[in-house]
Amino acid sequence: QTTTAKKILIVYLTRTKNTEAVARMIQKDIGGKLVALELVNPYPADYRAHVAQMVQENQDNFLPPLKTKIDSIGKFDIVFVGFPTWDMKIPPPIKTFLKQYDLSGKTVVPFNTNAGYGVGSGFETVKELCPKSKVLEGYSTKGGIERDGILFVMKDDKERQVNAEVQEWLKKIGLIK
Numbered sequence: 001q002t003t004t005a006k007k008i009l010i011v012y013l014t015r016t017k018n019t020e021a022v023a024r025m026i027q028k029d030i031g032g033k034l035v036a037l038e039l040v041n042p043y044p045a046d047y048r049a050h051v052a053q054m055v056q057e058n059q060d061n062f063l064p065p066l067k068t069k070i071d072s073i074g075k076f077d078i079v080f081v082g083f084p085t086w087d088m089k090i091p092p093p094i095k096t097f098l099k100q101y102d103l104s105g106k107t108v109v110p111f112n113t114n115a116g117y118g119v120g121s122g123f124e125t126v127k128e129l130c131p132k133s134k135v136l137e138g139y140s141t142k143g144g145i146e147r148d149g150i151l152f153v154m155k156d157d158k159e160r161q162v163n164a165e166v167q168e169w170l171k172k173i174g175l176i177k
């Protein structure tokens, strides 16, 4: 069975749209259904308030409920999971998604944007939460630095660079030719 015959889902969490831009590049290269994860209770617009809430959620191991519902996850063979680095970890809503949906037997492909400090423990956490999935090598790139007022960066040279890197990565992990 070729990749193109497989059913692909691209799930992502985004606040300032950098991770979403990468999700769209992946879709352009490989197809599939794009789904942005929305929360029942959205995070505060204020960055500091958002950081404080998220740190507390991590401490409490709280899983914020998702407003987004994915119908018949069972029909997908490959599930891309995209997220920004938050506090050098996976964001709590991604933990909700990975715990709520049964991805066993599927291929899971993580991707990430961050402020330049890397994915942190994010890809490792995906592996831990998907013990019965085949988790492929992830892709990570520098996105915005909201702390310094830098929001969306996936344009011009950066957009071209990430486009090329995403294609290389998808070839390397054997999902496109």
Ligand SMILES: Cc1cc2nc3c(=O)[nH]c(=O)nc-3n(C[C@H](O)[C@H](O)[C@H](O)COP(=O)(O)O)c2cc1C
Binding pocket: 013, 014, 015, 016, 017, 018, 019, 020, 050, 051, 054, 083, 084, 085, 086, 087, 088, 089, 113, 114, 115, 116, 117, 118, 142, 143, 144, 145, 146, 151
């Ligand atoms: C609440 C919060 C916490 C963050 N923590 C980190 C961090 O620990 N390390 C890092 O490199 N970037 C961190 N960032 C920056 C984001 O990972 C980066 O801006 C990313 O590109 C945002 O993706 P998005 O545009 O899809 O929301 C944080 C951003 C937010 C909003």
